Amino acid sequence: MTTVKSAGTAGRILVAGGYGAVGATVSSTLGAWFPGRVVPGGRDRARARRLGGVRVDVTDPDGFRHVLDGLGDVAAVVLCVEPPDAAVARICLERGVRLVDVGATARLLDAVADLSATAMATGAAALLSVGVAPGLTNLLARRAHEAVGGAERLDITLLFGTGERHGADALRWTLAGFGEGATASPRRTELPGHGARTAYPFPFSDQHTLPRTLGVPDVTTRLCLDSRPLTAALFALRRTGLLKAVGRPRALRSLTGALQRIHLGGDGFAVRVDAWRGDRHTAYALTGREQSRVTGLVAAHATRELLTGSAPPGVHHIDQLPALSALPEALSAHGVALRRLVGGGGEDRPRSPSGTDKVRRGN
Ligand SMILES: NC(=O)c1ccc[n+]([C@@H]2O[C@H](COP(=O)([O-])OP(=O)(O)OC[C@H]3O[C@@H](n4cnc5c(N)ncnc54)[C@H](OP(=O)(O)O)[C@@H]3O)[C@@H](O)[C@H]2O)c1
Structure with missing residues (x-):
């Protein structure tokens, strides 16, 4: 360096x-x-x-x-x-x-x-x-927004590795997020290296700030984990409302400590941002290892x-x-790979926001 x-x-x-x-x-x-x-x-x-x-x-x-x-x-x-x-x-x-x-x-x-x-x-x-989310998600959101000539809707999807040694403060934040309700629906989408995955709305700040910074009215950020069973179990538990108890400091401390000792999957992460405007659709994705x-x-x-x-x-x-704005490219020296999945050279068919890769249950 x-x-x-x-x-x-x-x-x-x-x-x-x-x-x-x-x-x-x-x-x-x-x-x-x-x-x-x-x-x-x-x-x-x-x-x-x-x-x-x-x-x-x-x-x-x-x-x-x-x-x-x-x-x-x-x-x-x-x-x-x-x-x-x-x-x-x-x-x-x-x-x-x-x-x-x-x-x-x-x-x-x-x-x-x-x-x-x-x-x-x-x-x-x-x-x-x-950071990654918010951070790289914001940068990809701007790119996708500009690529469709001003997005009407942005769907941000994240996949985090359960095998990474996440810090206690980040785990505390994530667990607290499971205690918050969600109004948007889950969405099934393709993530490079991880196949088709169902991701669930999660309270990352990017979806709150991007409507102001980009002027896009409808932004949702969704999360899944590399472990399909853990993703399904955690979000099913959230639907029951049981995870609200996680917001209490003692429960949060015990669960954070326990989760720091569990390493189920890998340390890879993936980010995908889809932008929609009328029948125009573009998508960018980033993959890398160790999101911390x-x-x-x-x-x-x-x-x-x-x-x-x-x-x-x-x-x-x-x-x-x-x-x-070119930070995603600058990070390629650190194993971060950026690709355009939809809208670049016709690698994928454009779909409308209500199209088939939208909402579905299961992982
Ligand atoms: N934007 C993103 O994409 C992104 C991604 C990952 C994490 N994050 C955020 O980054 C933060 C750190 O995450 P992490 O995984 O690095 O957590 P971490 O490993 O637990 O690191 C937190 C560090 O802060 C110190 N600390 C804790 N409380 C403190 C306080 N009151 N005053 C000063 N230092 C304190 C801790 O050491 P001591 O306990 O010795 O004080 C520890 O070194 C979290 O807020 C997380 O949400 C953001």
């Missing part, structure tokens, strides 16, 4: 959650690009110190402020753990510190987006929807862009920054 010569601004880069499943990749990738400037942080003081980092707790705004004061010249903060609210984002933006947030909760991203005026006043830029690592790579690229590129002040989602 090459060091970034024109490092834009000097100053340190604080990676909160910087030794977790996502954060470890962010810290090591940025560390190679910006030697001596990366500070990994977490609540475990000894672990953070061993890595040359600091103790930081994103649930404690006063403590977070002290950490920034102690570090002195901080150019950027990368949030690789989900805070309870927008307090730490506000602290960063009020000081003119750039911010990258890998969070996937719409409510929290909206709260950070509301700080855009603060960011513009201090000249800071913040980037949200950073790829999320970390996306976050590292996003941070480098904020530090060395020309992102305007304010709060942006990744699909609003043209400089990052």
Whole structure:
């Protein structure tokens, strides 16, 4: 990996959650690009110190402020753990510190987006929807949207590997998502390397932000796991309402711990985005391995862009920054494969949104 010569601004880069499943990749990738400037942080003081980092707790705004004061010249903060609210984002933006947030909760991203005026006043830029979903899903959504000349509907489908060592914070988020109801219907679609799969609506933030950033009225994100039996069992349980109990902190902690020990399938992931406009249809897909690592790579690229590129002040989602639109291609060096499934050269017949590859039960 090459060091970034024109490092834009000097100053340190604080990676909160910087030794977790996502954060470890962010810290090591940025560390190679910006030697001596990366500070990994977490609540475990000894672990953070061993890595040359600091103790930081994103649930404690006063403590977070002290950490920034102690570090002195901080150019950027990368949030690789989900805070309870927008307090730490506000602290960063009020000081003119750039911010990258890998969070996937719409409510929290909206709260950070509301700080855009603060960011513009201090000249800071913040980037949200950073990772695989949201993140690469947003970038593919924009491509597909533009390819059909302005989509009326976007269907985003994700497949996650149950064999990957997902971090505790990501598992907590996913389990909490099973406790939320869904209004859209499941959808059966083809995922490269995984065949025809049924995916179920899941509360990823991309479907909430893309209607605003792209102006597409109807966006749904659905999830399936590489294990067909586990997908069927979890979503059947969700229909019974039993998984609502998962939202309770104790149940969430026990289940997260248990699931971290289970590795049923592989570590591959797949993303597919279908865009529809009248009888026009296009679809892009991405496949790769270890979505936590790829999320970390996306976050590292996003941070480098904020530090060395020309992102305007304010709060942006990744699909609003043209400089990052070719990120899927840039990640091919890390095993991420992008393909156009429908609409490129007639590989597949266009279908209408109400067509046969729509909704069906079973996996
Ligand atoms: N956008 C995407 O596609 C995408 C994909 C994957 C994950 N994510 C998000 O990324 C986040 C991290 O996921 P992960 O898989 O890396 O989880 P993880 O492995 O559990 O990592 C979380 C890290 O944050 C630290 N941490 C936990 N609570 C903290 C706090 N209050 N203050 C500061 N540090 C804290 C943890 O260390 P200590 O316990 O020692 O503090 C740990 O190092 C999650 O919010 C997840 O939803 C997004």
